[in-house]
Amino acid sequence: MNKLTYQSIMLAAVLAVSACSDQSTSNQETSATATSTVDTSVAGTSAQIKPSYPQQVFWGDTHLHTANSVDAFGFGNRLDSEAALRFARGEEVTSTRGVQAKLTRPLDFLVISDHSDALGATKELYEAPRLLVRDPLLRRWWDQMHESEEGGIAVTGELIDRAARGDLPESLTNAEEQNKRIGKLWRAHNKIVDRYNQPGEFSAFVGFEYTPMPQGNNLHRVVMFRDGAERANTVLPFPSFPNPDPEQLWAWMAKYEADSGGQVLAMPHNSNVSNGLMFAMNKYDGSPIDRAYAETRAKYEPVVEITQIKGDSESHPFLSPNDEFASYGDAGWDKCNLSCTENMEETSYAGSYTREALKRGLELERQTGVNPYAFGVIGSTDSHTSLATADENNFYGKHTGNEVGVEQRALTPQNLGTRRGRFGWHYLASGYAAAWAVENTREAIFDAFKRREVYATTGPRITVRMFGGYQFSGDDLNNDLVAQGYASGVSMGGELKSSEQAPGFLVSALMDPESANLDRIQVVKGWIDEAGKTHEKIFDIAWSDAGSRGMNEDGSIAAVGNTVDLSTGTWTNTIGSPTLSSFWQDPEFDASQSAFYYARVLEIPTPTWPVLDAIKYGFEMPEDMIKTQQERAYTSPIWYRPN
């Protein structure tokens, strides 16, 4: 029976029932009069009663750069923290290039994460009187930056390249001078963040980015504070120079927490251009990972940024040859590292992609007793324009040099270092962070990150729930799935206790009402066998048009189709489904094997932002440019561990 007929019959049934009951049990409130006036002090969200479990998903960006970032300013960004906060919370701002910009759907939270290294330095260099710039290199940069916009971009490229090679001028790395300048900036910035933090409406987080990149291999982390300026001002954002070892960052975090009574967490990102270092089997110094390292890492890095402008780090066809959707966001990012100063061999990929890292975590857990890579996932933008945009139709680009209005931005090479780099179209209009929290406050959202009850999307605001437990059944899908999920199971990010019985999972997904229908929900399972070897398998657990798209013998499902019209940049929601859900029990469960399960939800194909640019600006699209994509959500995993 197709859905339409079913609905019609049900409607008729309901009408019949209601016709009988109109007199007696019909609803109480057919009147349309306005109810009482609400006292603002009571209506203020802070006074509302907190629900006992998260009923709302909050959307945010945890990775945004402003003019205070050394590279963002160099690329031309002139928008400060305040503009970034105003934009994220839904106010109209004027982009650096003079375009009026406003989010039709404001975000619920924002972490401004400017680079701690040389924070504000390009801005200060640019604004300094030339006379006082004595260092010949800085003076050359000063001249280049003032000469033209291209000059500023060239300086920034060189700056990143030199940072990768550890070859920055002394005045940019001199701790004493840096600290004085940065301290002033940091306190002024935190004051603004506090001013825009509005419990119940919009959570503004203090944060920064720790940016080590030995030989151009990306080991970057975004550090997010639970605290406001008062505590955060007791420290300076921790620089990666001369502290490139993440263990130094964690020690700094531990000290901050002990001294201030506050809390911080760190989120690695762009593992895809880490050349295998982000999730290596060794410590930074090459020694094997031990229990203490695993414990510290698990404590301070509960969440990884899996997708963003500079590509998607979930998986790669080399690692997952049986995963037909593994290549999303890999092109352009899998050949050389961040600064493109080193080529990346396929053998390095295992340390660069999160699915493999989750598997490595099981391996390391067996060796050390603790899983260092038991992380949840979020998406974020890493935008350097102060504008947190992650949709195809509002893509403001990686940095101001390729903002809206730069007609050839999709086609031109986008060099990060001084060597050959990537093309504009390789950049993704991705992603956002979703957090299941009891209310929109710094504390509630930070705590959701800490317990990994968060997920990633590549931009669309797809609502995804995932619960694991031993008492679920298919009936729970039709009852109160969420109440049931929390009552007798764990939500995404949680851990399942040992059991002889196979765990069951309730997964539901609702499309972004402003975006595309859903193609399917998959469960990605990873596990470790007796011999210590890890495996993965992908299960399709719900898909649209299940009647006509049956499961093939090999377990695969036919492609959903493609309605994208490349000449107009549109698609139709005539394929796919607005919502999907399923109860799924692991058919291959082995109670003795540690495992993780996470959900991946795919949209139907939609056009990429370069297609929209090609239509808008009238250029011919290169053959190899990716023109359609299936945007997606990745949940944090649920882990199973035998006793």
Add this chain to the structure above:
Amino acid sequence: MIKRIINEPLIHFLIAALAIFALYSLTGSGGSESSTVLINKNQFAERWQRAWRRPPTEQELRGMIDEYLNDEVLYREALRLGLDREDAVVRNRMLQKMKFLQDQRVPPAAEADLQNWLDENEATYQQAATMTLKQIYLGQQAAQQSIAKFAGKAINDQALSALDDGLLGIANRFENISTTELAGKFGLEFANSVDTLAAGSWQGPITSGYGQHMVFVVARTTVASPDLSNPTIKQRVENDWLNAQQQRLRAQQVQELRENFTVEFVE
């Protein structure tokens, strides 16, 4: 009166200009039109000390002053020849200095400023009116025949929830939901349509991102006027007021300067 003067942006501007003038006369670079170059050796020595954390040797000091002198005479000659004009780099640099001077601190807001701002922009801070509504999802394409049967009818909620099959996770009933929250759940189009619906009967079909719905607006609430005693509102008002003052001051200064000029359009 004094406070008024202090708050006057033009005064800030003048003070800043005086400060710069004073600074330049100290370093000896003032009076670029004259043929005298004033040198204060201590200034040079101090600058060296700051950069290198030790006093300069006599030779270093001489070298530094020499370099400065060479630069200065060339600079003055350049000015005399008018090389600073029609040069985009110089022009931009000077513009930037002016903009920097303009961005001086906005004086803190007085309570009355905030109240005035709130009064003038009350709608912005009005807590969103909310409504209680019920909805039935009809699928991506509504069956017209079924819809017709709804008009004006009341349905009990139990029967209604039996229909909740097509759209998991979206409730059939929402208590006190704002338009913004509604847009987050159903999309902007739906929220805007529901905003204009009369309360008290089933209406539809209403289009959302998911498909077609029947909607019954049960009641709408009105809310009290925004008030500065609510700290959240006060903070927002203060943020917006500060932001607006900055914009206003910039525009005002440019405007004041423009009044000194006559603009003629020429072919």
